Amino acid sequence: MLLGYSLTPFGHDPDAWTKARDRRRLGFDALLDQVAAAEAAGFDFVLLADRLGVRPVDDLSSVAVPFEPTLLASALATRADRIGIVAAASTAQHEPYNLARRFASLDLVSKGRAGWLVVPDDGDAGRGNEYVDVVTALWDSFEDDAFIYDKAAGRFFDPSKMHVAHHQGAYLAVRGPLNVNRSPQGRPVLAHLLEEGDDALAARTGELLLLQADTVEGLVAIAARMIRSVEAAGRRRSDVRLVANIVPVVAESEQALGEDGRILPIAGIQMDGTPEMIADRLQELATATDLEGFTILPPSLEMGQRFLGDVVPELGRRGLIGSRRQETLRDRLGLAQPVHPAASGKEVSA
C-alpha cells in the first residue's frame, strides 16, 4: 500500500491551530519533524499542496504551509533522505522554462525523489495541455547517458544526446534546451489531483493520481472514471497509481470512539475508528476501488502522530507495507523509468 502525507503546520482542520498556539510550528524545523516522522514510518511521499495555487489576497490560512512549496521541497530533500516529495505548482504562475528548471533542480537535490503536482490553468485546457508537454520536452533535453565528463577529450556531454525542443505552439514558444542535467529518475513524477470535471490532461500525462472525494461512492466513481480515461488515452492501468485522500480520526480505544463525532471540513474521506478499524477500512477501500494507496490528511498533528504510531504498524502487521529500499520516487511508486524519446526513435518535440 502506498502512503502519502499531506503537510500542514497544524493539521488540515481549520481549527487545529487553536490547540497548538505555537508560532514555531510554522517554521522549517517543525515541518521537517513531521516529514521525518512520516519517513520513519515508511511513507512514500510527502505532499506540499500549496492551497492548489490559490494566492492569499488579504488573509492568512492556518492550513497553508507558509513557504513557497518547491523551495521548501528542496530544503526538506537535504534533511530527509528517503521520502519522495511532491510539490504543487500552478501552470498559470510560472513560465514553463522556469518551472521545468525548478523541478529538474529539485530532482537533482533530492537524488530522484521529486514529483510535480500539476495545478492547471482554470480557464483554458488547451494551454494546460501544451504546458505539460513543453515541460516534459524540456526534461528530455538530455538523454540518460548524455553526460560523459570526458576530461581528456574535453567533452562535458555528448552533443548528439542533447535535444532542443524548438517548441512553437498555440500558447507557448520555448526554444530549449533546459540548462539542467537529466533527472536521476528520467523525469520527475507527474501528479494530478482529481475531483470532478475534466480529467483529460491527467489521463494523458498523470502518473500519480490523487483522488479526492468525500464519500466512498464518490471515490468509487472517480476511480472507475479515471481508469477508463487512462485507457481511453491509450495508456495502461499499470502506468498510473491511484491514491485517495483520507482524513483519519483515530480513537485511542473502543470506548473513546465517536467522542468527538464531528464531520470535519476537509476534502477527503473521513475515517473514524480505532487503529484496527481504520486499517480494515483502508484495506477494504483499496480492494473495492482498485486503489494503490492513500494520502493522509491528518486533521491535527496529534491525529497524524496517532496514524503513524498506531495505524501504520497495524498495516505493517498485515503485510501491507513493505520495507522499501528504493531510492527514487518513481521506484517507490513502482513506476517505470521513462524511455527517452530519442531512444525509441522519436523526435523530441512538444
Add this chain to the structure above:
Amino acid sequence: MSERHMKLGAFLMAGGHHIAAWRHPDAHAPAGSDIDHFIAVARIAERGKFDMIFIEDAAAIRERNPDLASQAARSTAFEPLSLLAAIAVNTSHVGLVATASTSYTEPYGLARSFAALDQLSGGRAGWNLVTSASELEAENFASSGLRPHSQRYERAEEFADAALALWDGVEDGTYFPAGGETFADHSKLHPVHWHGKHFAVDGILESQRSPQGRPIMVQAGASDVGKDLAARTADVVFAASQTKAEAQAYYADVKLRLGKYGRGQDDLKVMPGISPIVGATEEEAKAKYRALQEFIPDAVGVALLASYLSVQDLSAYPLDGPLPEMPQTNLIQSRQQLIVDLGKREGLSIRELARHFAGARGHWQVVGTPSQVADAMEERFLDGAADGFNVMAPLFPSGLEDFVTLVVPELQRRGVFRKEYEGRTLRRNLGVASPSKG
C-alpha cells in the same frame, strides 16, 4: 569598534570559475549537479566568515552551438533558488544570494520565493536583480525577442518596487498576535494593490516577515540606468573591473548617485570581483594558473570571449591578430568595453585575450602568495575602489579552501576582515541599514 572591515562574497560555480576547471585532474567533473559538493563548498565559505555566497544565473543554455556547449561545464547548473534553499538548511551564518531575472519572472512569484529562502535561512537571503541580456534566454520565454536595454530597466524598476511592497505586506508578529483570539492580526497585514505599467499584483505573501526586514538587494548594473537602479534600491553592487583606476571610477560614480535618493555612503557596498590564484610561493601560484590554462580549447575560449563581446562569432578573424572594431551593443556594453580596453592596453591577440578571459571572464585576476593577494585587496579596499570583494575561485573546492586557509587569516591579522560574524542575518553582517518595520 570603528575599524572598517571588507565584505566578502564567495561567487560559487560548479567545479570552478576557470572555463576549463572541470578538466583539471583534481576536479570533480559532475560538481555542478552535485548538491553535496555545493553544501561542502558553502561550509568552507562559512568557515572563512564570508558574508555571502553568490550564485549567478541565466535562464538558458549559454552557447547556441551544441559542439561548443558540450565542451563547457557551464552549460548546465542548478536553478539558483532551489540550490540555495537546500544550502540554507545546511549552514547557519553565511548569506545566500541568488540571481533572478526581472524579465522572465513576475513580482509575486519572485518575492514569494525569496521570502521562502529568507525564512529557511533565518534572514540570510539576497536577490541579485538582473535584467537578462541574452537572446538565448528571450527565446525560452515566447517574448518577441530581447527587449531593448531601456525597456528592460523600465520593467526592472517597477518590478523592484512591487517586490519590496510585497515583502512589506506582512509586519513582525502578524501570526499569533499576543493575547489574541485570532490566527493572524489583520491590522498587521498590508495587502498590495499594485497596478502599474508592467504588473498587476493584488495580495499578500503567505509568509512571516523576514528576520532581516527584507531580503538584501544586490545588483551589478554598469550602465547609467543600471547604476541608478542600484543607487536607489540595492544594498550591494557587484562589478567587473581590471585596473584600480577603473574600479575607483566605478566606485565613485555609484556612491555619488546615492545622494540623489537620500541614502548614505555606507548604505551600499561596492564589491568588485577578484579571481585569486593562491600559492605558498609565487612560483607555485603561477604553476597552478598554468595548469588550468593548459586545458582551454581555443574554440571554447574564443566563443566565451565572443559571447561577452556580444558578437556572434570571431572565427572569421585571425586568432593571432588583434580584435576587430566592435559594433555598439544592446547587450552588455560594459564588459565589451573592458575587453576592448584590455586588448589595447596589453597589446593582446584574440587568442591571448580569450585565454586571459577564460580564467575569470574579465574580472580582476591576482596570482600570488597569500600576502601578495592580501596586499592587492587591501590596497583597493583602502584606496576607494571597493568595500569588499566577490571572490571567484578558479577551482572548487580547492581554490576557495586555499583562500580561506591562507588569505583570510592574513586579512584578519591586518584588521581589515572580521574574525567572527557580527550576527545571524546577512543584513547585520553587511552592516547595511534596516528598512522600516513595514
